[in-house]
Amino acid sequence: MKKTPLALALLLSSPWTLAQNAADAAALPLGMGAGVRGEITTANRINYSDGSRSIVYAIDLDAGQAVSFEASGALCARLFVMRDGDAVAGPTQSQCGETPAGVRLTMMASEKGRYEVAVSGSGSRAFGPFRLDAKPLQVHRGEGPLRPGADIADLIGRDGKSYRLEIRQAGYYQIEMRSSEFDSALELQGNGVSISDDDGGGGLNARLSAPLEAGTYTLRAKSVDEATGLFQLAVGTGELPDGVRLRNSGALALDGSVVHGALTGSPREYQLRVRQPGRVIIELGSESFDTQLELRGNDVSLSDDDGGGNGTDSRIAAMLQPGTYTVVARALNDGSSGLFRLSATQTALPAGTELRSGGTLTLDAPVTGMSAGEAHSYQLAITEAGTLVVDMRSEDFDTLLELRRDGSVVAEDDDGGDGGGTNARLSVDVQPGTYTVMAKAYEGGSGGLYELRARMGLE
Template identity: 35%
Template sequence: MAKFSSPTLVLVAAGGVAAGVLAAQVAPSFTAMAAAEESTSMEQVEAPQALVGLDNITLGERIRGELTSAGELNGNDGSRYLRYAITLEEGALVEISLSGALQGVVALYDDHLQLLESAETVHHYVEEDGDYVVIVSGADARSYGPFTLNSRTIELSDADTLDVGTPMDSWLEGASREVALTIEEAGMYQIEMRADEFDAYLELSGPNNYNREDDDGAGNLNARISDFLAPGDYTITARSAFGEGNGVFTLSAEPRELPNDGELRNDGSVMPSDTLSGWFSGQELGYQLEIEEAGMYQIDMRSSDIDSYLVLEGSNGYLRENDDSGGNYDASIADFLAPGSYQLTARTAYGSGSGLFTLSVEPRELPDDVELRNEGELTPNETLNGWYGGEPLTYELTLEESSLVTLSLRSADFDTYLELRGESDSHSDDDGGNGTDSRLEQALLPGTYTVIARGFSVSGSGMFELQVSAEPTEMQPDA
């Protein structure tokens, strides 16, 4: 990158993006605002100097940098920013985007420091040949880190067909835009619509009344349809999610490789230690889970395309459901299962979306010397392990004398919840222990009490440790 030598330059920062007017050769003791006020009258004369001293970037070049505390200070909100110079030609539609760890925005100014565009990705139609200023700014005073600054010229297409593997940049003006797509070979495909000026929305229709729609499946208000498509002619309708939209969008259709052995299983029997890949396209998928030996099992449904949801049903009214216990919108059910047949349903949390998922069933080994007790009597100063599967577990605690009782319920699998009930009072706790563990400390009179161990949510499940301690204390019954 070329660099020009220059006098000192000061920019006033506004709204998280470096913005303002130039002040040449400003004394260090001046504030940015004062400098801006003094420079207003000479803006037309001095403004081109805003380009002097800046690293020069070339359109189409990828620049790597890092925003640190050494960057120029935005006096308005404390964020930092860096400036670059770029030469643009009249009639070009340019895109300047920011990627990487830095949470920030890009701003484009002309050589008179008039703000033209500001966003994570800037699109601008150049009306005049000349030099411009690009500013990379942190989102706030805590935003630092490495970044990549990308720039390119966008060649807009008015084609009415989209080829698989060849993205198309186009312009939406009004209600919608229809594009034809031909699928020659059956397989998994991903169609995406990305836009920065409006909320993208995709519709895909095809043979045998095929129809899919998506709003934000690709994140950041971008649309994505992932599905298994049969050969044939399809119509893509690209539009804004809310009424008419105007702006640049990118439309693409890409084939997707099937994982593992390339086989999809959307029904059938599942056994412990099985892992399979399936495809959700709007309809619930049912599997038969066969458990031959009683024990602890964990069932996971993972996907980068959809918000996974699992339902497990068995005999005697057994029912477990889970949405996000696996993290990152993945579903997970961990429970102690008796021998028998179970109905396992894989779907999405809201019944919408489409995409690939992985389903696995794995036995879980109990730690050495661990015995599960899910009911019975509690003895002061003992510790036991149990298994929560969605239903509250009840224990009985008998005190021979007035005592200061401490109950602790700990689990690495779910958010615990403790309840203590007596003849005339009751107590409860959610997160009184470490993290999401529960802890109760209460002075109690002699008598029999009920201790209930459960999860804060009925969707949680897993192993827990319940500990009870009691120390004699002076406490008299109420008169």
């Protein structure tokens, strides 16, 4: 049986190599503004290059009409558009994790006619239900400002596109730029705001999230690699979490209460008043950007990038004397924007605790130290040959141990201790003599409270 152009193109085109006859290639109807539901199963047509399955839908478009296709649901999907057997747009790149996210593909019809939209699983094991929507987009004609609620399509040149954004009411806003043809980037300036983003929208898409005052802003859409093509630009009102009120300056309490703020290009500063000497832990986190935390005042100058434990959050632990300090919340990358949460907690040390920063280390006599990121040196005397075990534990930072003798490193360890992941342990055969134990924070971490213990023999 003779193949249709669509079937032949899908047969020969990677990643849509489908071996089906003309009867199997009949496309299902897709209406503009009306979604359809489907499910990828083993009964659907197969792509022999990667084993994925797909369903094809047909939609009629006018010349110059812009449309956004979105596949959502349990299926980790890809989208691909064809016209008379020729590729028009896509395929999209899948960005699915444990919870599949919707995938979008934006295109502009070059001529009036019927177009085929293929929904495919992301691989040979991608199955499940989905919903496919076709949403018409307003093609921007360069007239008038953009306002919240705008959802346009436009073509970009090598120099990018600039728009006037008009905000009539102060609020929290989100701007998204999507393209299946190039790596998108956004910049927003005006009224004291200067922010930018490249890949914050997932994949190669851009997203800006920021509180904006009423006024006029300049919004610039760009291609990272100076490529040209179609893109979708949407301006919406973002939703703050329930009970969240933004506070971008002021006093920071020491009771662990969380302050919510937002970056719009410049760092945010808070004042921390310490009335009693004690251990203070400051934490800064965000789902929008990679955080950086600073603490200054009273001869203290500390900073941290990723000490919060998840790769992007920050944490500083320090013994602070009475006085007023400045806490700075910023983004690691200039121009980043979005919400953040900041807290400070002061805890008292157990009665009788003496903090050490080096000196003599005695077998079976644990010491408690407080580091601001610097290495502490301890001298350890060994009187009999045997197995020396040194443990360094901390809840504040990733520990690192070194054992030295006569200036040479005998042994070192990062994560070999109890508790998994951040505690250090040395276990080494030694001869009588004087050794130096170096207690450190891994890769220049901000430091904090730690316990150090040396003993002979394995337990």
